[in-house]
Amino acid sequence: MIRLVVNGQARQADVEPEMPLLWVLRDELDVKGPKYGCGIAQCGSCTVLLDGAPVRSCSVPVAAVAGKKITTIEGLAQNGVMHPVQKAWIDHEVPQCGYCQGGQMLAAVSLLQKKPKPTDADIDAAMTNICRCGTYARIRTAIHAAAAAATAKRV
Amino acid sequence: MNDISNISRREFLKDSALAGAGLVVGFHVPTAGAQTGAPGISGVEVNAWVVVRPDNTIIIRYARSEMGQGSLTSAPMLVAEELDCDWKQVSVEYASTNEHIRRNRIWGGMAAVGSQTIRLSQDYLRKGGAAARQMLLTAAAKRWAVAESSCSVAGGVITHVPSGRTLTFGDVAIEASKLQPPKEVKLKDPKDWKLAGTSVKRLDIPDTVMGRQRYGVDVQLPGMLYAAVAQCPVFGGTVKSFDAAAVQSRRGIRKVFTIDSGKVLVVVADNWWRAKEALKLVPVEWDVGANGKVTSESIRGFLKAGLDVPTVPVAKKTGDADQAMAGAAKVLEAEYYTPYLCHAPMEPMGCTARIADGRVDVWCSTQTGEGTLATAAAAAGVPLDQVEVYKMQNGGGFGRRGGSQDFTRIGVLIAREFPGVPVKSLWSREEDTQHDFYRPAALYRLKAGLDAAGKPVAFKARVAAPSIFATLLRLPLKDGIDNSAMEGFAEFPYQIPNVLNDYAQRDTHVPVGFWRTVGWSQNPFARECFIDEMAVAAGRDPFQFRRELLAHEKRPLGILEAVAKAADWSKPLPPGVFRGIAVTEPYAAFTAAVIEVSVSDKGEVKIHRIVQGIDCGYVVNPDNIVAQIQGSVVYALTAIGRGEITIKDGRVEQSNFVDYPMMRISDMPKVEVVIAPTGGFWGGVGEPAQAPIAPALCNAIFAATGKRIRSLPLSHHGLTLVKA
Known part of the structure; x- marks a missing residue:
């Protein structure tokens, strides 16, 4: 039995230790936010935050994350209050099909934690997730907007 | 808050209820369903499109699909516009496909393909909204025993103007639903629209952003x-x-x-x-089976043989192209090639x-x-x-x-x-990549004759490509022409006195299918680059050259001029920066692009600017059009830069995003969108913007380097796309 903390809740799964975290979340725990896109850590649709850092859950064996805190897109809003990244994503109408956007938003959250005022170059370096609908221009705009909103809040 | 549900999910909810709570997590649990008489459903169906609940909230049915193109929002906007309700009252639900069959296809087309959701549904969507409005108005007038002409409707409220009395849609929905639908309704003049034509937030986005969206x-x-x-x-x-x-x-x-x-x-x-x-x-x-030895080269040879078949079905014939060519002062000929491409949606x-x-x-x-x-x-x-x-x-x-x-x-x-x-x-990503219905590979031979003054007198295009209609849809080809394969050549807009565009059907064992923009994703590369070759041969500016040949074609000319103006075509560029232009007429819309590039010694094609314009006739949700154009540019550039499915030993060589690479944010150039609607027609939006990108880019590369790109992807020419 492997114990995990998913979006603040203690969960457990009776699975093979090598099963990727993605499939434990999706098929065992019914957490569907992380998506399967490639299975080889190329696309980032399966991105989750592991103790706050983005990982591609399709390529992380569940045994490696036992006891760690996992945040999926479902757990990003706190007490019904959207994260500034989510708010910016809505304000700027970022998603098209939306399949990759959970991963995109979690990658953005992590970037803003490390760099509260990211430059375009920072965004290019950190945001490596694939979006086939081509929402990149709006992802960039929304990240800058979320950064500005967070700065305004601190002031 | 507008929410989205699915009539057919009633069954799902029923099943889930049997199995206990928690199973519907993430699905909308409709607070009320839509179907009159169904258990637990409190809404009243005024007509197939409009359901009114007693609390005066409104469900508008959406019959096609949502894949990010935004029609789940813009199609109901057209119903709401004529219904004269308040958009804040509206939630949307998918029409049940099963009910559609049982009710004699009451919701019209259900396919979200061919950029057709708005252009092919707008008439009955607007009429559906207008008819429901009329029935609600009639019901209110009857209840008050007043003349209908003394009543008005706004924001989901019916007002008896002389007395100031009001009733909501919810108040009269049951009576309205029992009325005969009006035989005729008068639709608003689009210039009087209040909701349609404004940027409305897409209804599905909040669910996506909160991780509630279900695929x-x-x-x-x-x-x-x-x-x-x-x-x-x-x-x-x-x-x-x-x-x-x-x-x-x-x-x-x-x-x-x-x-x-x-x-x-x-x-x-x-x-x-x-x-x-x-x-x-x-x-x-x-x-x-028999195809274990097929390779990309053998397929290319098979296509090539199609170029040399003496007589094939003709898609467009004006005058006598061969005779005019024989008498031309200058003759140009070139072959172009576009490869197989995989769709690779993020969800396999x-x-x-x-x-x-x-x-x-x-x-x-x-x-x-x-x-x-x-x-x-x-x-x-x-x-x-x-x-x-x-x-x-x-x-x-x-x-x-x-x-x-x-x-x-x-x-x-x-x-x-x-x-x-x-x-x-x-399917695994590998299975998805290796068992697609691919955008067809196509080989083109183009030929043009110019007179001594550089004026085109003859144009010929032979397209050798597999037929999607014959192989995927198994439909007979009318006059031997696959309409998709001849897009841009059958409806050839350039005024040249002698034209012969024909089609050599070359089906192989590689399955082919519709891929965003289909024939328009590849044919304009050949057509618009070759028009550029003609302009160069004539010693003319490629924009002015096109203008003259399109002088009689109001809409292609209009979007070409609008984009050239927005891109400052007549102004000089900084040293080392060059531009290309192209115009296309896909899916009842008109699109044009100007792209500015510089090309380094190492073959880095730096994109400084993309100006992309569309005339889609009427505009329903403008910000969504901008999003579709931004996305189309990414889809196009991904393919142009490195996209190619190759065949070896009868099978696809690529398997995943490592060998079928995708553009990422770090490659994303700035896109300036020009929406220039001229009204009077309904054009597509989801696909047309992709059409002029490849030729505009390759024409810019020619301007920068003197090197004519006649096959894609660019990686085969030692060129790499990079952001400026």
Whole structure:
């Protein structure tokens, strides 16, 4: 039995230790936010935050994350209050099909934690997730907007 | 807050309720359903499009699919515009595909393909809204016993103007629903629109952002099993033998078997990863059939032979091109080539199906609910009206989830092996990449004759390409022409006195299908680059050259001029920066692009600026048009830069995003969008913007380097796209 903390809740799964975290979340725990896109850590649709850092859950064996805190897109809003990244994503109408956007938003959250005022170059370096609908221009705009909103809040 | 539900989810909810709470997590639980008389449903259906609840909230039905193109919002906007309700009252639900069949196709077209959702539904959507408005107004006037002409409607409220009395839609919905629908309704002049034509927030985005959106791959049902599939690597091949015993004892494995006369090897397990891992370990021998030696080169040779067939079906003929060519002062000839391409939506193919008691339920990401329904009925051997399709948000479509429906057929055939049990089949990315219905490869031979003054007197285009209509849809070709393969050549807008554009159908064993913008994604590369070659040969500016040849074509000319103006075509560029231009007429819309580049010694093509314009006639949701154009540019550049599916030993060589690479944010150039609607017609939006990108870019590369790019992708020419 492997114990995990998913979006603040203690969960457990009776699975093979090598099963990727993605499939434990999706098929065992019914957490569907992380998506399967490639299975080889190329696309980032399966991105989750592991103790706050983005990982591609399709390529992380569940045994490696036992006891760690996992945040999926479902757990990003706190007490019904959207994260500034989510708010910016809505304000700027970022998603098209939306399949990759959970991963995109979690990658953005992590970037803003490390760099509260990211430059375009920072965004290019950190945001490596694939979006086939081509929402990149709006992802960039929304990240800058979320950064500005967070700065305004601190002031 | 507008929410989205699905009439057909009533069944889903009922099933889930039996199995206990928690199973509907993430699905909208409709606070009220839509169908008059159905259990627990409190809304009143005024007509097929409009359901009014007693609390005066309104459900507008949406009949097609949502894959990110935004029509789930913009189609209901047209109903709401004529209904004169308050948009804040509105929620949207998918029309049930099963009800559609039972009610004599009451919701019209259900397919989200060919950029047609708005342009081919707008008339009946607006009439549906207007008819419901009229019935609600009549019901109120009757209740007050006043003349209808003394009543007005706004914001979902009917007012008797002389007395100031009011009734809401909810107050009179039941009476309205009993009235005969009006025989005729008068639609608003688009210039009087209040809602349509403004940027309205897409209704599905909040769910996506909160992680509540549900795609086909997310369906979760009680007792569900999971299937991984492998088709023969060589298209058309079958399983000769396999050894189930090798994996049967692995944890969670339920069954290892083949379906569809041995075409697909299947492993079903209690978790998809277990199924997929076991599938890799099943020893299997394939009978690859007759195509095991086919290569990209052999296909290219086959296409090339199509260029030399003396007589093939003619798509466009004006004057006598051969004679005019013989008398021309200058003759140009060139061959162009575009490769096979894979759709690669982020959500791979899949389908969940359950067969019980002679009935089939299918949950899937599909661009055509009716196509899914018909495919499921055939695969399960049940009548059409015994199938329900639960349309899920598509994790990208791009044409892959339209006509082929191979994923539905496979999913239903698998479910046949487990009566009463829902089975979710999901393809690996590798399976998705290697078993697509690819954007056809095409080879072009173009020829033009100019007179001594540089004026074109003759134009010829031969297209050698597979036919999607003949092979995928198995439709007879009218006059031997595949309309998709000849897009841009059959409706040739340039005024040249002698034109002969013809089509050599060259079908191969590689399956082909509709891919975002289809023929318009590739034919303009040949046409518009060759027009550029003609302009250069004539010593003319490529914009002015096109202007003159389009002088009689108001709309292509209009968008060409609008984009050239926005891109400052007449102004000089900084040293080292060069521009290209192209114009196209896809899907009843008109698009043009100007792209500015600089090219380094190392072959880096730096994109400084993209100005992309569209005239789609009427504009429903402008910000969504901007989004579609931004996305189209990415889809186009991804293909132009490095996109290519190649064949070796009869099979696809690429397998995943490592060898079929995708553009990322770091490559994304700035896109300036010009929306220049001229009204009077309804054009598409989702696809047309892609059409002029490849030629505008390659014409810019020519301007910068003097090197004419006549085949794609650019990587074959030592060129790499980079952001400025």
